Structures are given as C-alpha cells and as structure tokens.
Amino acid sequence: MEKVPYLGTDVYRWEVGSSTYLASPERGARLMHWHVTHGDGSLREVIHWPELKSLDEFVRARGGNPILFPFSGRCFDDGEMCFWRDAAGNRLPMPMHGLARQGKFAITRIDTRGFAAQFVPDTAAQIAYPYDYEFTVTYRFEPLGLFCEYSLRNLGTQPIPWSAGHHFYFAVPWRDGMKRSDYAIRIPSTKTHRQDQGNGQLLPGPALLLQESLESRALIDTFHTGLKTNTVVFGPKSVPGEIAVKIGTSKVPPPDATFVTWAADDNVPYYCVEPWMGPANAPGNKTGLHWVPPAQTQNFVVEIQIK
Numbered sequence: 001m002e003k004v005p006y007l008g009t010d011v012y013r014w015e016v017g018s019s020t021y022l023a024s025p026e027r028g029a030r031l032m033h034w035h036v037t038h039g040d041g042s043l044r045e046v047i048h049w050p051e052l053k054s055l056d057e058f059v060r061a062r063g064g065n066p067i068l069f070p071f072s073g074r075c076f077d078d079g080e081m082c083f084w085r086d087a088a089g090n091r092l093p094m095p096m097h098g099l100a101r102q103g104k105f106a107i108t109r110i111d112t113r114g115f116a117a118q119f120v121p122d123t124a125a126q127i128a129y130p131y132d133y134e135f136t137v138t139y140r141f142e143p144l145g146l147f148c149e150y151s152l153r154n155l156g157t158q159p160i161p162w163s164a165g166h167h168f169y170f171a172v173p174w175r176d177g178m179k180r181s182d183y184a185i186r187i188p189s190t191k192t193h194r195q196d197q198g199n200g201q202l203l204p205g206p207a208l209l210l211q212e213s214l215e216s217r218a219l220i221d222t223f224h225t226g227l228k229t230n231t232v233v234f235g236p237k238s239v240p241g242e243i244a245v246k247i248g249t250s251k252v253p254p255p256d257a258t259f260v261t262w263a264a265d266d267n268v269p270y271y272c273v274e275p276w277m278g279p280a281n282a283p284g285n286k287t288g289l290h291w292v293p294p295a296q297t298q299n300f301v302v303e304i305q306i307k
Contacts, residue, residue, distance in 0.1 A: 008020035008054050010237035015111060017143025022049070022238025024058075025110065025117040028101045029137035032064040036306065037143070043173035043205040046243070046306065047268040059102045059249055062264065063169045066101035067137055069119070069150065073097065073260075073280025074167035084283040087161070092128055097167070099125040102171030105137070114139040114146075114155050131185035133292075145305035160292045161283060165260075166302055170243060172214065172271040175236055180263075180271065181215040185234035187259055193279055214271055219261040223279040225288075227253050232273060233307070244301040247275040256288035275302045 004009040004022075011032065014021040022033040034047035049063035075094040077083035082093045083252025095102070098139055103125060105117035116138040121129070134153040141144060154160050172180055207220040214234065224232075230253045235242030247257055261273040278288010292298045 001110065007052060007058075009055060012110070012115070014114070014141050016141045019046075019141065019143055021139075021141050021146070022045050022124050023064075023105065023139065025107050025115045026057060026105050028103060029067050029105045029119075029139075030058075030101070030115045031139060031146075033146075034146070038248045042152045044174050044241075046174070048169045048171040054306060060235060062268070062270065063286075065148075065169070066097065066165055066167040067150075067276075068150075068165040068276070069100040069135060069185040070096045070162040070164060071098050071280075071282055072163060072274075072276045072278075074197075074200060075194065075281050076284050079199045080198075081200070086130075086158070092130070093124075093126050097165070099136070100137075100169075101126060109134065109138075114141045116229055126131075131158070133160055142305075145303065148302050149268045150297075150300040151297055152292050154292040155235075155293050155296050159294065161289055162292065162298075163276070163278040163282030163290060165258075165274060166301055167274050168245070168304070169270040169272055170234075171269060173243075175239070178236060180266065181213055181272075182236055183220070183234060184211050184237050185214055185232065185261070185273070186211045187232050187261075188222045188228040189224035189259070190228060191224075193223040193225065194221060194244070195223070200284050202279055202281075202285055202287060204246070215266070220263065222261055223276075224259040224261070225257065225279065227257055230257075232259050232275075234271075234273060235307075240307070241306045243273075243277060244307055245273055246305075249301050 001014050004013050011024045023031045036044045073089035073276050098270045101280040104120045109116040119135040132155040137203040140151045194205050195203040205222050230247050232245045258276040262272045282289040
C-alpha cells in the first residue's frame, strides 16, 4: 500500500497479487479503480474510472464504487423527489443516493489489504438524517476479488432506518474486439420492478430470462428482487473470467434484497451491477427498509470475485 499523487492531492494504491486497487478513503470512502495484470503483462480493467480534469468532478464521476447511504436511489415524499419522511412524521431532505458519496470520511484503519473509514456527517447530513450513529465502510482486497462491509451502529435511543447500496461501475467490454452484446448476465431473480419517476412508487418490471444479453434495454433501471441465490454472474458468453457479485452472507438473501442493472447509454465503457439492501425509495415504499435498534449494529456485506 502506498500514497500516490492525484489531481493535486493523494490517493492510495494497493497491489495484492495480480490486482491493483486505487481508492480515496477520505472522499466518500470511494474505491476508484481496479485492474488485473495478466502473466503476459497485459491489463484487464475491472472497475472503471474516467479521466478527470479536477477534483471538482470527483463526487459525480461515473466510475469506481460510490457509497449509497443511508438510502439508495431516489427518495420521494408526497410526490416530490429528494425528500423523505421519518417515523415521527418529519419531512426531511435526502439527495439522490444519500449522503455518503459526497461526504467526508475519517480513516480508522489502513494496511496492506485494505482500509476502514467512518462517515463524518456535516451540517447538511445531520439535518437530512438526524440520528446518533456510526457508519463505517470497510474494504478488504484480494488477489482476484474484494469484500466490502457496511456497518451501522446505533448510538441513540430510537431505531434508525436505512437501505444502503453500492454503485459499481464495471468495465465492459473488458476484452479487445468485443462489444456489450457479446456479454451476458445471469440474475437469479423471481421479480422485477421499475420506479415511477413521478411519485417514487414501485411498478411491475419487465419479464426477463435467467440469462440476458447486456445489450438488452429491458435491463436498464431495473430492480431485481426475490433472489433465489445471492450471486449474480456476468461476462463474455462461454469465456473464462466472469465476474460474480454476491449480496449478503446468506445463500438466499432476504426477499427485498436487490440487484440494479444500469448504464447511461449503449456506448459508455462501463456497466453497473449494483447490490442494494432494497429497491429505491425504501422509506416511502416500506420495501427493503431496515431498522437498527438502539445500542445495536447492523452490517451489509458484498463480495466480488473474478471466476
């Protein structure tokens, strides 16, 4: 592990086996980039990171893994986006994807295999999510994979709601001469949803096959729930080196556990496969909403492996 200069500041780089990871723990606990070096010296990009001109572009960069906390996606209250209502009936602001991706973190541990960083809420975050808590993001890097654990500790006297998630920007395609249409994804889902962008409610989603081509437009902005197993696998059809994304630690996740599939358009060099605790607008729809009792801690674990 070492510090490396980046746009006038420092970020951290880890080399673990054949994998190299780049992250900025203090800026959103953001994993930025991951690539693998093959035996012939060639590189395979796993997590995409775009070229930026300045740090001003960092928060909204379409790359790496933005941390979605306390809620994933768009929250709505009374049909108005970027608001939510707590258990006491108070209407509170909530940016899209929550507070952490644009927030500051304090490093609590850093070593040769990863880091842990704790969210430091600013005034806006305290207004939007007025609880007494500790939210920690922990990464462990492996030669051909990673683990990321969220930990939410309730330090107060009232239950705390949350429904966090990840927004991994996977590099696709990762083989020369291939297109997105050469890649397929297997999602063990029994139900799909879309979100009504006018009021945030969940709508029935498309009917999908167990294996779908990544070029399928039906996958975009779809929430996959009712998972029969905890693992999604995608990659070039019938070619080694697929990526497996596991959600949670149980072989069969809770029924509201969600994978989201998304890309901005057909030509971007990434494809997002996003493990979430539940679909978007969890406080409004009461779907995938989890509560941490006082003096207790809840965790959300995700694993990625190259097969």
